[in-house]
Amino acid sequence: MGYKNTKDCLDALDARGELLRIDTEIDANIEIGAIQRRVFQAGGPALLFTNVKGCQFPMAANIYGTKERVRFIFRDTIEMVERLMKLKLSPMEALKKPWKYLGAPRTAYHTMPRKVSTGPVMENETTVSKLPQLISWPMDGGGYVTLPQVYSESPEAPGFNGSNIGMYRVQLSGNDFTCDEEVGLHYQIHRGIGHHHAQALKKGEQLKVNIFVGGAPAMTMAAVMPLPEGLAEIFFAGAIGGHRIPMVTRQNGLPIPAEADFCISGSITNIEKPEGPFGDHLGYYSLAHNFPVLKVDHVYHRNDAIWPFTTVGRPPQEDTMFGEFIHELTADLVPSVFSGVHEVHAVDAAGVHPLLLAVGSERYVPYAEERQPQELLTNAMGLLGNTQTSLSKYVFIAAKEDMRDGESCHNIPSFFHHMLQRADLTRDLHFITRTTIDTLDYSGISLNQGSKLVFAAAGSKKRELSSTLPTETTLPDGFCDMQVFAPGILILKGPKHQEKRDHPDSRLDRLGEMLKSAKGIEGFPMIVVADDADFTAQNWDNFLWVTFTRSDPATDMYGVGGFTHAKHWGAEKAIIIDARLKTYHAPALEPDPEVEKRVDALGAAGGPLYGII
Structure with a gap:
């Protein structure tokens, strides 16, 4: 055997x-x-x-x-x-x-x-x-x-x-x-x-x-x-x-x-x-x-x-198959390792550790008139305190009690839709700052150090998500090309990043201030600023890769109506994620054009890769 x-x-x-x-x-x-x-x-x-x-x-x-x-x-x-x-x-x-x-x-x-x-x-x-x-x-x-x-x-x-x-x-x-x-x-x-x-x-x-x-x-x-x-x-x-x-x-x-x-x-x-x-x-x-x-x-x-x-690079690659196989073997173990958690999804398209989606129970106050994240936060801290899930940077966790039959965190578009409808942006964003992050993630404030965000959602819908661009929108200089990626998610192009590591960008604060007066902005609780809006909005793989590998939650999150109260940060209308390549980020992988030509030749008629690539 x-x-x-x-x-x-x-x-x-x-x-x-x-x-x-x-x-x-x-x-x-x-x-x-x-x-x-x-x-x-x-x-x-x-x-x-x-x-x-x-x-x-x-x-x-x-x-x-x-x-x-x-x-x-x-x-x-x-x-x-x-x-x-x-x-x-x-x-x-x-x-x-x-x-x-x-x-x-x-x-x-x-x-x-x-x-x-x-x-x-x-x-x-x-x-x-x-x-x-x-x-x-x-x-x-x-x-x-x-x-x-x-x-x-x-x-x-x-x-x-x-x-x-x-x-x-x-x-x-x-x-x-x-x-x-x-x-x-x-x-x-x-x-x-x-x-x-x-x-x-x-x-x-x-x-x-x-x-x-x-x-x-x-x-x-x-x-x-x-x-x-x-x-x-x-x-x-x-x-x-x-x-x-x-x-x-x-x-x-x-x-x-x-x-x-x-x-x-x-x-x-x-x-x-x-x-x-x-x-x-x-x-x-x-x-x-x-x-x-x-x-x-x-x-x-x-x-x-x-x-x-093997070789590794932007997902999916061969190591993706390892991850899928491991998930098959261990899916039934999740509730025993993480009490109250029903399923988890370390998102391969986002590089695995940068983004973890999860479904947990919310049973702490079953008699409450309106459910809100409480047990979910305990669940999230358990995920961040054990095994490889502890390296997760963004944890999006939803209450199982609110999910319809067949809904799962493995259906990413549906899960984001569910989360963005139900999250209270003034209450449900929980940051852990200056903590350990994945060694390979260069979005943080130093090697092995950055922040984490628990984004929890429970209870009834807080908003209807829009698919129509806001009107009466005025953007600061350098911001343009606003487009709808999915219901509730906007993407726009931003100016080139110029700040030092561990420094927020005041231009993103200005963007948040100017978007407060946009008509219909409340239908878009998530706004992503990227270097190339068209590329980012091309498909879900691009969106996930750009958004969550190029941002540190504490440094790169801003708000439309952002505020800090008693050391808690929230946003009245929308969060803005700065997903531009930063001055201190490692360069993205690019193939060698001459080598690619040689590989093309191997795939031509008579070559060993003919009919395969």
Whole structure:
């Protein structure tokens, strides 16, 4: 059950007609990533590049490029893992329907890794410089591992129970890293390896780390799985992989998956060096910042090693498929992890962490004549205090009691319509300022620091949303091109941003003052100011990406009738979100035109991508 290594998985995809071998020489510097993105966007097959320029190892991509392919790879185990998770929620389920859970003990048995003395991964040693040096975007700082499984163990409680596997960025070359001796390890806040690193520093030790590439697809899935702290990903890998993961145990060293394609083994030193830039999944570059250095001791690989990779960029990308698959597995867990919360939706089009939509209960005062957000605020704080949802920047949460049958936070246009009809803008906006935010989000006041907003809505409709432009509208100089994006949402073009970081823009205050007299403005409770109104209003994906990746709630929200009372901010008629690119934002990702031309040629008649892109 389950594929034990990369080659077995690719062979199975090949047999299904879902693998394309590309024997043409392809450059890992930008070209190979551009191909992967284009094939993903076209819904194309997995790719095996057999002739990588200047590299002895083949590279594989788009393995997880469609939801159907992901489900096929884990087809033997997904149903039982879902049942196992449900069993954890309610053991009574097993007593009521024991026939549904007959396989659960076997699945639980598979969670335990199997210790072995050696394995294929130990067959060869090489150096970092001989590994594939994937550069995905023109401004990337060097070669990167983009599907790493970074393994560490708690120095205070070593062993599988105290282990963590995360998909943290690994820079192999470039910047000031000593060739073959050092690699950069970029781990973001709220990651399990951070706890291990803190323990090592406290003990005055270096933290041992192994970076696996390839092997069982279950190990890749485990590395991206947002499991609760204290639940080791290696156990989940066995469950979703359908077999006990064989781990090579080494004296005075961390274990290594026997079936991995590669392993970089080393220790995090007390040295930090600049890591980056890197084109990231928000659609912008994350810039160079100091991060820990991993001193490399060994680089192992198997005889038939294949280097799996992906590239990230503005969503949707291949990593979107991971998110959708994880949602399928964990949807039933939401009410148990977050009491009172019925569903959540980390919006991929907005870069995942910038925008979280949720539905919760509002039961605190059931006898009240008018329902208002109370329990919803408790729910929202729970979301911001646990697991990966704690990195959310905007949390829009609605009361389940107000939602019609079939309404869901996964239907984004309908959910926004519901929220904007019911929110009391003078009461229901709750800011958390100068707090931690996602490392990759450059909209805040510094690296890792910005603000959050809980936007709650409960009770009856407060307004009817309009789809007709307000009249008698006068805009300040530099603002123009006002247009209706959706009922209740206006978009307009603003002048180029000129302020310093952590400084509001008085021109947006002036805009709010002038819009107070516009006739019908109350029908548009959300107004977005962008650099390009036409682009932003083109579709929901553009609107979500621009609005929520380019704004910090506390710095970039203004009001039509904005006010502050007893440190509470609200707006009488509408909120204005400044979604322009700021002077301090990281640049957006742009493809290399010359590389794109080469990819076009590969898709022409007679080329290996003909009929695919």
